Amino acid sequence: MADFHVQPESVYAEESGVARFQCQIHGLPEPLISWEKDSRLVDTKDERYTLLPTGVLQITGVREEDSGKFCCVAHNSAGVKHSTEALLTVSGSQSSVYKEPMIVVGPENLTLTVHQTAILECVATGYPRPIVSWSRLDGRPIGVEGIQVLGTGNLMISDVGVQHSGVYVCAANKPGTRVRRTAQGRLVVQAPAKFVQAPQSIARPVGTTAIFTCQAQGEPEPQLTWLKNGQILEPGGHVKLRNNNRWKNTLLSTLM
Structure with a gap:
């Protein structure tokens, strides 16, 4: 497991306000994130504490007893790592104002x-x-x-x-x-790009036109390229390319 590339930072919050801590770390398998306050596991069953899947810890309706040192803990099958500690300082406030x-x-x-x-x-x-x-x-x-x-x-x-x-x-x-x-x-x-309609093998007499149709979808919009025997086929001469729409491409080739 790598070191934390985002460490939690100390926070000042007013009573009844909001506090937020963040940490980020990479590892394989993906580490699970939990938080400790004063070396004890944070109880996320408290509705005021929200632990997001991204590792962010949010505390709403902050109280004086929330003050303390917070630490991010990452663990997977490779081991456990602790972040640096961040201090939450809660200042008094007239919450009814x-x-x-x-x-x-x-x-x-x-x-x-x-x-x-x-x-x-x-x-x-x-x-x-x-x-x-x-x-x-x-x-x-x-x-x-x-x-x-x-x-x-x-x-x-x-x-x-x-x-x-x-x-x-x-x-x-x-x-x-x-x-x-x-x-x-x-x-x-x-x-990822995927084919909705792939070109089919066909047989045509000499002097007639062979038509191949290819349709693909994806985001961003996929770019379609035709190959013949592994070489890029450029339109021109007896080869024509027709763009039916953004994702559909038709190749027309007159057989010589």
Whole structure:
């Protein structure tokens, strides 16, 4: 297992506010992440504590007793590693004083491949506590299949497909009003190229035209190239190339 390439950093938070710690490490197999506070395992059954699959630890409604030293722990079959410790310092605050909603951490731009899991963070503060909601910038519904909200407003999309690509908008709404703050991030889902229609072997008399059709799909859009006996076949002379659409290509060859 490699060393941590992102170490948690010390945080100052007001009472009733939000604290966030992050760590990142690579390894094979992929390490599992947990967190310790003052050398004791953090109890993520506490609804105020949210551990995201990315290794991020979020603490909402921060209290004085949350103060302490936090450490990220990575473990797999190769062993266990501890990050450096990060200190959470909680300062007193008049929690009943009105505060405008504010997004502390918004969604990042992500590029994933199909079947991976997308985690879009949204951490908001304010008093009264803002309500977090999600939408797509293009107005299309986010849907419900494979969609889960983690903690107080993080969006998780399991088994992503190209249909999930788009700009996602996180909104922190003041309850009972139209006051809100927004942040957005773009999700790009790539798919490997695959053939939808492959060319078929044919037999034609001399002097007639042989037609081969090839259709492929993928994201980004695949580029189609024709080969003859392992050599790239360029259009010209008795060979013509017809682009039916972005993914479909027809080769016409007059047999000499």
